[in-house]
Amino acid sequence: MSVAAIIRPYGDTTGDGRVQLSFTLPVPAVSAADRALAEGAALQLAGKMGMSPAMVVHAKPVGPDFTFFIVYGRVSHLVDLSAVTVLKREFELLSPAEVNLRVRTALGRKLVVVGATVGTDAHTVGIDAILNVKGHAGEKGLEYYREIRVVNLGAQVAIPDLVARAASEQADAVLVSQVVTQKDAHLSNARELGEAFRAAPEFADHRPLLVVGGPRFDPAEAGALGVDKIFGRGTTPGEVASYLAHALAPAASAEEGA
Amino acid sequence: MTTSKLNLDPATVQLARELARRAGAPVTRLATTHTTVSIERAVLRLAGLDGADGQGMPWVNRLVDAVRDAVGLEHGVALPAWDALAAGGYPDLRTLAEQAALGQVKFRIPAGGEAASARELALRSAKAGIATIDDQRALRSRMIADLADPPAPWIYLIVATGDIYEDIPQAQAAAREGADVIAVIRSTGQSLLDYVPEGATREGYAGTYATRENFRLMRAALDETSRELGRYVRLTNYASGLCMPEIATLAGLERLDMMLNDCMYGIIFRDINPVRTFIDQRFSRQVHARAGIVINTGEDNYLTTADAVDAAHTVVVSQLLNEYFAREAGLATWQLGLGHAFEINPAVPDSFLLELAHAQLVRELFPGAPLKYMPPTKHMTGNVFAGYLLDAFFNLCGLMTGQSILLVGMMTEGIHTPFLSDRDLALENVAYVRSAAGRLGLSFTPDHFVVDRAHQVLDEAVSLLRRIEGEGLLNAIADGTFGVTKRPPDGGRGLDGVISRADGYFNPVSEALVPGGGPADERGNPVSDLLGGDPE
Numbered sequence: 001m002s003v004a005a006i007i008r009p010y011g012d013t014t015g016d017g018r019v020q021l022s023f024t025l026p027v028p029a030v031s032a033a034d035r036a037l038a039e040g041a042a043l044q045l046a047g048k049m050g051m052s053p054a055m056v057v058h059a060k061p062v063g064p065d066f067t068f069f070i071v072y073g074r075v076s077h078l079v080d081l082s083a084v085t086v087l088k089r090e091f092e093l094l095s096p097a098e099v100n101l102r103v104r105t106a107l108g109r110k111l112v113v114v115g116a117t118v119g120t121d122a123h124t125v126g127i128d129a130i131l132n133v134k135g136h137a138g139e140k141g142l143e144y145y146r147e148i149r150v151v152n153l154g155a156q157v158a159i160p161d162l163v164a165r166a167a168s169e170q171a172d173a174v175l176v177s178q179v180v181t182q183k184d185a186h187l188s189n190a191r192e193l194g195e196a197f198r199a200a201p202e203f204a205d206h207r208p209l210l211v212v213g214g215p216r217f218d219p220a221e222a223g224a225l226g227v228d229k230i231f232g233r234g235t236t237p238g239e240v241a242s243y244l245a246h247a248l249a250p251a252a253s254a255e256e257g258a
Numbered sequence: 259m260t261t262s263k264l265n266l267d268p269a270t271v272q273l274a275r276e277l278a279r280r281a282g283a284p285v286t287r288l289a290t291t292h293t294t295v296s297i298e299r300a301v302l303r304l305a306g307l308d309g310a311d312g313q314g315m316p317w318v319n320r321l322v323d324a325v326r327d328a329v330g331l332e333h334g335v336a337l338p339a340w341d342a343l344a345a346g347g348y349p350d351l352r353t354l355a356e357q358a359a360l361g362q363v364k365f366r367i368p369a370g371g372e373a374a375s376a377r378e379l380a381l382r383s384a385k386a387g388i389a390t391i392d393d394q395r396a397l398r399s400r401m402i403a404d405l406a407d408p409p410a411p412w413i414y415l416i417v418a419t420g421d422i423y424e425d426i427p428q429a430q431a432a433a434r435e436g437a438d439v440i441a442v443i444r445s446t447g448q449s450l451l452d453y454v455p456e457g458a459t460r461e462g463y464a465g466t467y468a469t470r471e472n473f474r475l476m477r478a479a480l481d482e483t484s485r486e487l488g489r490y491v492r493l494t495n496y497a498s499g500l501c502m503p504e505i506a507t508l509a510g511l512e513r514l515d516m517m518l519n520d521c522m523y524g525i526i527f528r529d530i531n532p533v534r535t536f537i538d539q540r541f542s543r544q545v546h547a548r549a550g551i552v553i554n555t556g557e558d559n560y561l562t563t564a565d566a567v568d569a570a571h572t573v574v575v576s577q578l579l580n581e582y583f584a585r586e587a588g589l590a591t592w593q594l595g596l597g598h599a600f601e602i603n604p605a606v607p608d609s610f611l612l613e614l615a616h617a618q619l620v621r622e623l624f625p626g627a628p629l630k631y632m633p634p635t636k637h638m639t640g641n642v643f644a645g646y647l648l649d650a651f652f653n654l655c656g657l658m659t660g661q662s663i664l665l666v667g668m669m670t671e672g673i674h675t676p677f678l679s680d681r682d683l684a685l686e687n688v689a690y691v692r693s694a695a696g697r698l699g700l701s702f703t704p705d706h707f708v709v710d711r712a713h714q715v716l717d718e719a720v721s722l723l724r725r726i727e728g729e730g731l732l733n734a735i736a737d738g739t740f741g742v743t744k745r746p747p748d749g750g751r752g753l754d755g756v757i758s759r760a761d762g763y764f765n766p767v768s769e770a771l772v773p774g775g776g777p778a779d780e781r782g783n784p785v786s787d788l789l790g791g792d793p794e
Contacts, residue, residue, distance in 0.1 A: 024679045060682070063431050068679040120447030120463050132564075154529045156450055185463065215672075233640075 007079045017074040021046065029059055029067035042069040050075050087219055091246030093238060096145050099245045103147035106249035107172075113142055113244070114166045114208075115175040116153035119189045126177035126213055127152065130237050139238040148241070159189075159196045167202035172248050175240070178214040186214050187225065194226025209247055211240070263704050264622050264712045270720060271623060277723035278578035281731045286586055288533060289540040293763065295452070295755035297541045298322050298335035300503040301767050304387030304511070305380070307351040308470065310456040317355035318504070319453045324358035328365040332760035336380040341368040344379060351383075367762070377764055384766035387511070388548065394513040395550040398490070401481070406489045408438040411656060411664040413688060414494070414630070418443035418675055420462035422472045426479045431678075433483045433491045436685045439516060439663065441494040442476060444468050449499025449528045450751060454508065464675075468495050468505055473512035492516055494554070497542050498524050500534070500752050506542035510549030516595060516663075517546060520556035521583045522576065525735060525745050527559055532735055532745055534752040536583075543587035544771050553589065554663070555580040558599030558632035560740060566601040566636075570616050571718035572740060573598050577620065578723065579731070581627075588771075591626040595663055599632035600652040604644075610651055614704065615711035617659035623716070631656045633667025645669040646687065653691040658699040664688065 011018025023045070029038040039056045046054035051073030058070035094102065103111045115131045131152045132141040143150045151169050153162065166174050176193055178186035190212045197207045212222075213231035222230045229243060299318040310316045325331065325338050339354065342363050348354040357363050368376050415437035417428045429440045445462030448455075458475060459467040466472060473495065480491045492515035497506040502519070509517050521539055524530035546553055557573040557580075564572065577596045584594050598620050602609045620629060633652045638645045649667035656664045666684045668676045676684075704712075726734040738744040 022679065024677065062678055062682045063434060066678055068682060120445075120450075155527065156447070156529070183463070 005081050007081065008077070009075060017076060018072065019051065019075055020070065020072050021049070021051070022068070022070045024062060024066050024068045026065060027067055028065055029061040030064060035059065035067075038067040039069075042067075042071060046071045046073055050077055052076065089239075091243050094242045094245055096140065096238070096241065099145055099241045100147040102245045102249045102251060103145075106251075107147075110147050110149040111173070111244060111248060112149045112151070112169055112171045113173050113175055114151045114153065114162070114169055114171040115142075115177070116157035116162050117155045117177050117179070118157050118159050118162060118193065119178075119185060120156060126179055126215075127154075127175065130175065130177070130213065130235070130240050139236045141237045142241055144237075145241055148244075159192055162193075163196050163200045163202070166197075166208055167200070171208040173209040173211055173244055175211045175213070178212065178217070186216055187221075190217075190225040190227055190230075198226070209244070211243070213240075262622055263618055263702075264709050266619075266622055266713070266716060270716060274574075274578055274623075274716065274720050274723060275582070277720065277727050278575075278582045281723060281727040281734075282579055282582040282586070285536045285731055286540065286583070289537045291759055292533070292537050293331060293334060293757050293759055293765065294503070294534055294537050294752075295322055295326070295331065295757075296501050296538055297503045297765070298325075298331055299501075300507040300541065300545070301334070301336055301380075301384065301765060302339070302351060303504055303507050304391075304767050305351060305383035306387060307355060308456075309352065311356075311359065314456060316453050316456055317352060317359075320359040321351070321355040324355075324361075324363065325365050329367050331757045333367050333762050334759075334764045336384075336766050337373060337376050337762070337764050338365040338367060340380040340383075341366065341372060341376040344375060345372075373762075377766070380764070380766040381770060384770045387507075388767070388770050391510040391545070391549045394510065395548075398513055398515065398550060401484065402490045405484055405487075408489050410628075410660075410662050411631075412438035412492070412628075412662065413685070414439040414441060414663050414665045415681065415685075416441045416443055416665075416676075418465045420445065420464070420466055421460040422458050422466050422475055423460060425466050426476060429476060430479055430483045432681060433480065433487060435682060436689065437491070437666075438489070439492040439494055440476075440480060441516075441518075442466055442468075442472070444496050449496075449524065449530070452500045452752070452755065454501050454504050468508075470508045470512060473508055473514060477513050494518065497546070497553075499528065500530060500538075500755070502535075502538040503541045503545070506545040506549075506551075509551060510545050514551060516552040516554055518556060519543065519546065519553040520576075520597075521580050522735065522740055523556040523559060525750065526740050527556075529745065529750045531750040531753040531756070532732055532747050534750075534756050537756060539583065540587050541768070543584055543589055544768070547588035547590070547593065548771055550593070552593050552595045552628055553584060554595040554630045555597045557597040558601070561599050561601035562636050566599070566603070567606065567612060570612075570715045571722055573616070574619070574623065574715060574719035575722050575726070576740065577624065578719070581624065591624075592628065594624065594627040595630045596620065596624055596627055597630045597632060600634050600655060601632075601636050603637055604634075604648055608707065610655065611708050612711055613651075613655050614659060615708040616715060617655050617661060618704065618708070619712040619715055621659050621661070622712075628662035630663040630665065631661035632665050633671075635671050638667075638669070638671040640673060642669040642673075645671065646683070649684065650687050650691055653688050654695055654698070657692060657696050658702055660699055 008015050008017040009019050025041055027038045027041055029035040039059050042056050043054055054071050054073030056069055056071050060068045062068050115127045117127055131150050142148050178189055197203055210227040211229045212227050213235055215233040217230045217232050219230045219232050299322050302318040307318050322335050325335050329338050342365050343354050413436055415432045417425045419425050425442055443465035445465045445467045448467055455467045455469050458471045477493055480493050484491045494516040495514055497517040497519040524535045525532045557576045560569055560572050600613050602612050634648050646669040652667055668680045668684050670680045732747045736746040
């Protein structure tokens, strides 16, 4: 069955356009008069957002100066599926055994991955989820892969130290996770990373693959930030391992599509 | 009110404590034979040296660095500093620090009568600082007596805007909405700064800098709110990172009520040198003990990197080590906010029963300790509706097992810093569970599944402690025993700030803290009480 090219949100009937929304407005709702004004304000906002008709199903004062609303309503907007752009994954997903085989065949040695969070970012959750044996989302981390040697430098590593360590470990790939996004620190750190590796004399001939991940990155921005690959929210270790195999240990052409 | 549901074997519990003590004792010896730059700076802070130079570098750093360059810190900063103060006729430490920074002060290690008078002067200044800490502790007691102390569990909420002037109204609003404890999250980079920033700050990354002025401003605001609400609202910050001793000191001086202070967190998660951490930690805990501050330990963190079922026993091991180090440093049971968390994958069958087993085990292992229970974070997927349900089960588990400090879970965990409405919904969740099932623990009797699981975790903890005791705690940390990360004793940040004490080492704060101790009624006898016997 083919999907219609033009769709609307589905509440309980095709095309009914029903959605829900919750938000807070800086208005009181303690007295009855306040409440009427607050609900009117919520309806006005919902209307301007394209919900018509809209219904405030819940309005609760949050302290003396704020009101929290839950609103249900109908939107008339149409979604044109033919105009949706999706970043396609340019590599196939492989099992750990397949990744190991590819690395063994193509490299004849272990693939070396150096991982860290850089700058002031102390959140190791992301890098650990990808690297630690324990992994994430039911998938084992890269330490589990027999043919991958993982050097996890942990949190708040200075970029020059990361460059030096990548050189001494002869890294094939450098993985950097960035969770902190205040003042776009994740973007400036990613740029700095790319520049540092490009400028490093140790890597004048050939630099490691630079892979950056974090919840607030736009995967399409890799080129603009000067890195090879960006992974966004919800990336699993298997996706990263598959990508590394794709980029660093390509299958012999005869096996392609096998 | 906690009666035993698990029938833990007292001999096994005693053995676990004894192994923790044996594992920790060599590290304690390290702490009593070394000092650090931050401990020496804490001495100067307690003696009243505040402020920073034009570049924002605190005067305590300038003075300690000058002394270290001139005569080393093996004898402590106090002897050469107060000797120079008297010899040079400087009016105060600030002037001495300014002149020292200009290279105008000649330091020496005094001997004989000059050493005795330097010691006396230093001791007098340190005692004045400790008197301020004692006054703050007494003021807290008075305020709690005049207002009210909220019933357990205390509801713990976080603010983290990066701007102290935004944090204050948020903290006050959170208290009005029901929070008993406000934690101001620090700027993420702060743990690796080897100085404490100065003054009120408005720019931080994912949190607000811990500074003395920020502490003062927030405590004053919460005092106002406490009076308005008729209950004492507690304030929490982080005594961790490279400046742990100084932050502990500032917390005592500015009447913070609880401090995150874990024996291994900085090592494992911040890659701070293990030796530096253990030395700093002992001093900071001595100060916390005197200030009547409840420490919060960070075992919840282990479960964010390791599996919450497989690694459950590492939490218990860390709690026992934290307990040993805390008691050794003089903290009383009521000050031990040992941490743990509700982090089992909800897809695991019987996950709630396993959580009950772990939480009840911790409750029964540490009766009287104000346990801090942390909400789910790892399995908060972005499905806020499922997350709200999971938080309700966390609240239920916490209430059923008599946890003391409940960090309120946000359904938007991992998506963004909480909206005002997220916090309100979270408090509504706690209030519902508390009112509907707050007494469920009284009528709940666990079946063999829960009991067996608790026994299994305790047995695994004993085995691991045996291994740690055998190979040595520092080696165990180097092997990656905790949090899957390997941290060798000569690695990490801050080792260059560790100094071996010379024979004539003098620290007026330790001197003033230890002999008299604090109010006797609350202190007890740390280690021997714990083991029910002679601690060697």
